Amino acid sequence: MSDPIDFYFDLSSPYGYLASTRIEELAARYGRTVRWRPMLLGVVFKMNGCAPLTEVPLKGQYSVHDFYRTARLHGIPYKHPEKFPLSVQLASRAMLWLEETHGERKAIEFAQVVYRAYFVEGEDITDPDILAALAEGLGVDGDVMIEEANTPAIKDRFRAEVAAAMERGVFGSPFVIVDGEPFWGFDRFYQIEALLKNGRI
């Protein structure tokens, strides 16, 4: 059995969202599973001096255009959020708590509904009530989840996870590692597929 694919993403990253809608089917086509790892672009930007794409002169306007165009070309629904980017600390920690208590599958489903709430429905995914309601939709007690996602233990764990990601060289979203080979960007999915198909790249 081959190792799982590591899929790193920031829950407020448009290309992370696009990738999240395709990574499972891509992996499954080659008999692989996916380990979903939330990370924080803000922490990376503090380290390397970069800024969110949409805040860079010239690049910003183009980027939003490209989010829509790329989504359309791949048949993925997309509506750029009015409030962007957002802090996704709470949502990410909630995902980690779900993983610990309800298993990996439930945590992935939660990440998927959070992404959809933000990039399709335009909901404010910093709002604990909205996150709780999304959890309820998956059969999880939303109030408990929010309470647990705010414990120091989970905060420490998420901090350690983000640091570990950066130590592995993760600096963007999406960032995928397959058999030790790193890929940054939804636009590298054709390269991931080449590796999965041929066993080398």
Add this chain to the structure above:
Amino acid sequence: MSDPIDFYFDLSSPYGYLASTRIEELAARYGRTVRWRPMLLGVVFKMNGCAPLTEVPLKGQYSVHDFYRTARLHGIPYKHPEKFPLSVQLASRAMLWLEETHGERKAIEFAQVVYRAYFVEGEDITDPDILAALAEGLGVDGDVMIEEANTPAIKDRFRAEVAAAMERGVFGSPFVIVDGEPFWGFDRFYQIEALLKNGRI
């Protein structure tokens, strides 16, 4: 007759080089011609606070890996230059002078041999003697070219061209504009092809 495709590139940009080896055949497949427009990433970076990819922590190491991998996947020769990035002011102005005096085709050939000299042969394309020799290989008087590429008139013209590019929203290399639609990156060539094929995107 459709409008030409505008192809903006920095002569020390790895992805610009990769794109330069494919843009003509892509355009030709859809009955289009290409206008090659040299630009300077350094001027953009001064404006938007970005840095060369290879100088950003974590991103730097990944980028060089990705240059090689992407080149290999597309069957393009690549050898990352030891001295990188370089100032390509002189080479770019030489290209503009060639365009004025020897025609567009000769200028494009020059850009292609300069790219190859830098990204395949590892030559120092800031060196006037090397640029002159590359011109001689195309049947051009290299010494005259270097002299002419240093006149205030050509310097002014190149400065104006770079400013005009940025006014059109160009902020990266390669940057392609097709029928008013902007595309940043060699990894957007599949989207350019979709536009050329379907007449819309």
